[in-house]
Amino acid sequence: xxxxxxMEQGGIQVNAEYDxxxxxxxxxxxxxxxxxxxxxxxxxxALNISLEGNQYDRQRQxxxxxxxxxxxxxxxxxxxxxxxxxxxxPGWFINEYGRDAGEFLxxxxxxxxxxxxxxxxxxxTYTYASSEPKTTSVAAFGQGVWHLTDAVDLTxxxxxTHERKYGFYEQVRxxxxxxxxxxxxxxxxxxxxxxxxxxYDLDRSWGDLSGTASLSGxxxxxxxxxxxxxxxxxxxxxxxxxxxxxxxxAPLLDLAVVSPEKVDNYEVGLKSEWFDxxxxxxxSAFLTDVSNYQST
Numbered sequence: 152x153x154x155x156x157x158m159e160q161g162g163i164q165v166n167a168e169y170d171x172x173x174x175x176x177x178x179x180x181x182x183x184x185x186x187x188x189x190x191x192x193x194x195x196x197a198l199n200i201s202l203e204g205n206q207y208d209r210q211r212q213x214x215x216x217x218x219x220x221x222x223x224x225x226x227x228x229x230x231x232x233x234x235x236x237x238x239x240x241p242g243w244f245i246n247e248y249g250r251d252a253g254e255f256l257x258x259x260x261x262x263x264x265x266x267x268x269x270x271x272x273x274x275x276t277y278t279y280a281s282s283e284p285k286t287t288s289v290a291a292f293g294q295g296v297w298h299l300t301d302a303v304d305l306t307x308x309x310x311x312t313h314e315r316k317y318g319f320y321e322q323v324r325x326x327x328x329x330x331x332x333x334x335x336x337x338x339x340x341x342x343x344x345x346x347x348x349x350x351y352d353l354d355r356s357w358g359d360l361s362g363t364a365s366l367s368g369x370x371x372x373x374x375x376x377x378x379x380x381x382x383x384x385x386x387x388x389x390x391x392x393x394x395x396x397x398x399x400x401a402p403l404l405d406l407a408v409v410s411p412e413k414v415d416n417y418e419v420g421l422k423s424e425w426f427d428x429x430x431x432x433x434x435s436a437f438l439t440d441v442s443n444y445q446s447t
Contacts, residue, residue, distance in 0.1 A: 155189065155190035155191055155192075156188070156189045156190065156191070157186075157187075157188040157189075157190075158185075158186065158187055158188070159184075159185070159186045160183070160184065160185040160186070161183070161184060162181065162182055162183030162184065163181070163182055164179065164180065164181040164182075165178075165179075165180045165181075166178070166179050167180075170222070172222070173221065173222055174219055174220060174221055174222060175219070175220050175222055176217070176218070176219055177216075177217070177218040177219075177220065178215075178216070178217055178218075179214075179215070179216040179218075180214070180215050180216075181213070181214045181215075182211075182212070182213050182214075183210075183211075183212050184209075184210060184211050184212075185208070185210040186208070186209050186210070187206070187207060187208040187209075188207055189205040189206070189207070190205065191204070191205055193205070193246075198249075198251045198255060199249035199250045199251045199252075200248070200249055200251050200252045200255050200256070201246070201247070201248060201249060201252065202247040202248065202249045203245045203246065203247040203277070204245070204246050204247075205244070205245060206242060206243070206244045207242060207243045207244075207245075208240055208241070208242045209240070209241050209242070210238070210239075210240045211238065211239055211240075212236065212237065212238040212239075213236070213237050213238075214234070214235065214236045214237075215234070215235050216232060216233070216234045216235075217232055217233050217234075218230055218231070218232035219231050219232065224298075225298075226297070226298055227295055227296070227297050227298070228295065228296045228298075229293065229294065229295040229296070230293065230294050230295075231291075231292070231293040232291070232292050232293070233289075233290070233291055233292075234288075234289065234290040234291075234292065235288070235289050235290075236286070236287070236288040236289075237285075237286065237287050237288075238285065238286045239283060239284070239285045239286075240283070240284050240285075241281075241282070241283040242281070242282050242283070243279070243280070243281050244278075244279070244280040244281075244322075245277065245278075245279055245280075246277060246278045246279075246345075247275075247276070247277035247326070248273040248274060248275065248276050248277070248327075248344070248345075249274065250270065250274045250275075251270075252270075252273040252274060253268075253269040253270040253271065253272045253273040253274060254266055254269050254270050256273065256344065257269045257272060257273070257340060261336075261340070262334075262336035262337075262340070263336075264334075264336060264337065268334070268337060271327075271328045271332070271333065271337065272327075272328075272333065272337040272340050272341050273327065273340075273341060273344055273345075274327060274328070275326045275327045275328070276324065276325070276326045276327035276341060276344070276345050277324065277325055277326045277345070278322055278323070278324050278345045278346065278347070279322065279323055279324075279325070280320070280321065280322035280323075280348070280393070281319075281320075281321055281322075282318060282319065282320040282321075282391040282392070283318045283319060283391075284316065284317075284318040284389060284391050285316070285317050285318050286314065286315070286316050287314070287315045288312060288313070288314040288315075288386075289312070289313050289314075290310055290311060290312040290313070291310070291311050292308070292309065292310035292311075293308065293309055293310075294306065294307070294308030294309075294363075295307055295308070302368055302369040303366070303367070303368045303369075304365075304366075304367050304368075305364075305365070305366050306363070306364070306365040306366075306367070307362070307363070307364050307365075308362055308363045308364075309360065309361075309362040310360070310361050310362065311358070311359070311360050311361075312358070312359050312361070312384075312386070313356065313357075313358045314356065314357050314358075314359075314386040315354070315355070315356040316353075316354075316355055316356075316386070316387070316388070316389050317352070317353060317354040317355070317389075318352070318353060318389065318391055319350055319351065319352045319353075319391070320348065320350070320351055320391040320392065321348065321349070321350035321351075322346070322347055322348040322393065323347055324342075324345040324346070324347050327341065346393070348393060348394070348396075348402055349400075349401070349402070351402050351404060351407075353389045353391070353404065353407055353408070355387060355389060355408060357384075357386045357387050357411050359384040359386070359411065361381075361382050361383045361384055362381070362382055363379065363380065363381040363382075364379070364380050364381075365377060365378070365379040365380075366378050366379075370423075373423060373424040373425070373428065374421065374422070374423040374424075375421070375422045375423070376419075376420070376421050377418075377419070377420055377421075377422075378418070378419045379416075379417070379418045379419075380415075380416070380417055380418075381414075381415075381416045381418075382413070382414065382415050382416070383413075383414050383416075384411050384412065384413045384414070385411060385412040385414075385445060386411055387408060387409050387410055387411045388408075388409035388445065389407055389408060389409070390406070390407040390408075390409065391407075394406055394407055409445055410443040411443060412441065412442070412443050412444055412445045413441070413442045413443060414439060414440070414441050414442075415439070415440045416437060416438070416439045416440075417437060417438045417439075418435055418436070418437035418438075419435065419436055419437075420433065420434055420435030420436070420437075421433065421434045421435075
């Protein structure tokens with residue numbers, strides 16, 4: 152515990168290898184969890200404005216990888232494998248107003264309301280939002296190093312990843328004085344401070360072929376030159392949060408989907424050691440081209 156905030160995390164990983172002579176079979180199994188339980192006073196004051204305004208999360212993830220790799224040094228060294236990953240992050244957001252919320256948040260004179268009416272507008276009201284994003288990812292990959300000569304290597308790797316993200320979001324309101332005791336102006340103000348979002352579900356999948364190719368050569372014992380190309384992709388994202396609403400009150404789901412981010416990287420460089428390896432000098436020039444950059 153740290154004050155009113157509690158965070159717990161942990162995990163386990165199990166690695167297993169089986170030497171089959173010319174090849175080695177490797178298994179990597181892992182599980183992790185993260186739990187976030189805040190209990191803050193959101194208005195940071197002695198006033199009773201906000202009783203609750205926190206996001207609670209419970210994250211779980213599992214992964215499994217199998218690799219088959221050649222042993223020793225051959226003309227062609229290689230590794231192939233399969234990978235699977237699943238994650239879910241159920242979350243709950245609670246926002247509850249206290250007895251001072253109406254008088255503090257609603258300006259005096261608004262809609263001709265008295266201080267008592269302003270207080271009754273928000274006291275005891277709350278919004279409750281729940282969401283559960285999930286991710287399932289599977290991939291197949293392989294990489295080979297072809298020793299063209301004792302001094303020149305060609306490395307080529309490919310990976311295909313299929314990723315699915317899905318889940319839901321919903322926000323409801325409740326609590327407070329009965330609506331029958333409120334004026335239309337009070338009801339309008341309450342609705343503005345405690346918006347609701349009808350449940351929406353999202354389900355998107357992306358497939359990507361990424362890879363790398365690198366040619367390297369030794370210039371004697373203490374220098375290496377290389378040229379590399381690599382392409383990668385970060386899968387798209389889904390926004391399970393309070394989206395903007397259309398005029399009829401429906402969430403604008405098109406704004407909830409983030410396109411995949413793609414990166415192409417080109418690099419050429421030199422790695423060297425001098426003066427009986429007392430000086431290391433490395434140089435590189437690179438160009439990274441990013442499209443659909445993802446940012447909060």
